[in-house]
Amino acid sequence: MGSTVFDSVLFRDMFGTAEMRAVFSDEALVGRYLEVEAALARAQARCGVVPKDAAAAIDTASRSIVIDYDKLRHETEIVGYPILPLVHQLAAAAGDAGGFVHWGATTQDIMDTANVLQIRAALAIVARDLRDLRGILADLARKYRDTPMAGRTHLQQALPVTFGYKAAVWLSSIDRHIERLDQALPRILLGEFAGAAGTLASVGDGGLAMQTLFCEELDLHQPAITWHVARDGIAESVTLLGLITGTLGKIATDVMMMSASEFGEVSEPFVPGRGASSTMPQKRNPISSELMLAAAKAVRQHVAAMLDGMIHDFERATGPWHLEWVSLPESFLLTASSLANAKFMLAGLVVHEQRMRKNLDLTHGLIVAEAVMMAAAPKLGRQHAHDMVYDACRKAIEGGGQLADILAGVPEIVDALGSVAAIRRHCDPANYLGLSGQMVDRALQISAGKPAAT
Template sequence: MNSLTLLDSPLFGGSFVDAKMRALFDSDAFVSRCVETEVALAEAEARLGVIPRAAADAIAAAARTIRFDQARLTRETELVGYPILPIVEQLADACGEAGRYLHWGATTQDIMDTATVLQIRAALKLIEARLVETMDALRSLAAEHRDTPMAGRTHLQHALPITFGYKAAVWLSALERHQERLAQLRMRVLVVEFSGASGTLASLGPQGLAVQEELANVLGLGTPVITWHSARDGMAEVVQVLALVCGSLAKVAFDVSVMMTTELGEVSEPFVRHRGASSTMPQKRNPISCELIIAASKMVRQHSGLMLDAMVHDFERATGPWHLEWAAVPESFALTSGALVQSSFMLSGLVVHPERMLTNLGISRGLIVAEAVMMALAPLTGRQSAHDFVYAACRRAVETGRSLFDVLAETQDVAVPLGLERLQSLTSPENYLGSASTMVDLVLSGSRRHVEQ
């Protein structure tokens, strides 16, 4: 099958898109959700006596058996500009006499928005499930490597020692916050849209709001305070949160890809024959999952900006911004779910090399814990003097290629107050891990997750 876009490509699509998410947002699924909304509307109106009960039952029966003429649906959608009228015409024909009551009091955007909300509800469940899988992988890494020392890096330079478990727990903490965000946005996003042509429900007279509420009940959605045809903050929020999720995944992927470099060699993506292989360099094992995650993150970020543009609707119905959502919403969910699948795969099988972490930790010959010496010396000499003594020693160690301990042992202003035994301990990086392990425990226990306001 030929395709135009990356996400639908038979070559690349499987690398970027979770197949289950694709099934939630493909064109057939959208038509099904539109039909589901029309059936729910008829049911709601029948319950309230707006249309005959027999009509609602006939509409539901026709919806269960209809087979749309796809060629006609495509042709008429191109002509009309929207798929709802073509869907309604075919469904009404299938309903027979009851077809006259189909789409009663509704407008195109009512059906399409509600159908999209139904898709989002299912998609959020899948995103949350994939997020849990990734978080579980990070919890395992954080627990297993709680005390595995490695170099902490700031500005791509050695800073102070940390543990790999601490690094994994930091990654995990961001995803936990995204899990909360996804739960919190449901009340704002999973609401029905049924408001009529200009949003006032005028066609249903005094029963308009009752029908809206009953439709929400039938579909298991919330009821909005007021029409949101042109107030698109809910839809925009969904994509912003997806972009945040992808941003955090890309941070993990960037760290892992750098740690996989030949020079560092601290971790490796899971080994699968030929994965990450080069067509010409047999030794290569490229960070394929990391690359896919980072690329997906950039694409979802673009969609998050697009959704901010899509918020600028003119008057009560937009002349174009709404159409941006048709691309941004499904593609953002597709890419985010795909990035989560890649993240779960990569992290659950990540190969950690503690011995390389320890080797890299010692590359600076003790300079990485210069702060430890300074802080121990400060109570004895004053902070500024301690800083100056240790700073000078660091310069001599760099210039001469000697270890920090060897230089400090010859520095009377440091060696005498501290003593050589304590100085040896202070210049051993694995002894200066601060509260890293305790912080891992706090993240894994969730004891600081909820802060009282």
């Protein structure tokens, strides 16, 4: 049985996904170590440093070896790292070629490169899910382009917006994350083969050529110089996950608040029993959003740890490196969970348009006081128009009347707008949506990779 939410039978699919767990499982990690060792042997055979038949034997052994995990765990606890114990098992499996295993490499070469291979696989999952989410949000923005609702600032109704506008704002963030991920890959996907102090002294003059071939074997970028203690690429990958989950946490917060009984503007998809209470039969809690918010908070802590872990001492760190062993897999698992919940929740989001319209009327027209003020300003002057509308708002708040009715009794306002009908038209929130629709169109065009209209 598991002891954390990541390996718990009860919670693991709430804080991760099976697909992402497979990337970071022990078996997958050891498999990456073996993949790196085999790639090193093949590269060195291409350089003429390792006999070709020895490299072939090492490669075959790396694919067919049956790992003794109990022995590997026990020896890892003694050594402090898994590579030396693993090299012993691989060398034995390779027979006479075993003497060429791990030639000129150091433990961190293998572990760093294996981690980069894991990150590449994990980021491919994240990129796919982000693109799926982009499509879902684009559909929401398009469908609800002109659906008016209350825009809120400081938790109070401010001005009308549309739900499509809100979804397009979410979409724009996801678009930027996709762009960030694509731009970050060349900085993150670096191979590492540099030897004990990073100088390749163990392999001599041909070391950089050997490093080039090693990176080619794994389809990774060759670094400008050793990055054993320059951890910005690894930290960037987790920081990127912090940005992604931060956006998902913002979306989750909006959905949770809009799902509150007092708002009632959206509901998460209905699944029998999901979000149910053990004592209150009426409850339908926004579970997906809650998990998305929890993931954002947890990944944020890992971002801080990774930034702290960048501070390595000299040419090999005495501890900060180990932080990555904790933060890297957990951050990807939490991000995968958050993306999966976002896709499920937003694809099936129930939008209550009538309740959005009803909520717009809660302030009896006060939400569009600015609309009346700006319409009257050309004739009355902005400040005078502001003062007159402000006085009408005060009367509406104190007396509970409709703003349009109060303004209709102010001759200067009627004259400035031209008629009582014009006052009522300006007091309709649906007529004061600004450029919400055009902004949605622009965001959709940019998201689709098309030139945006100006």
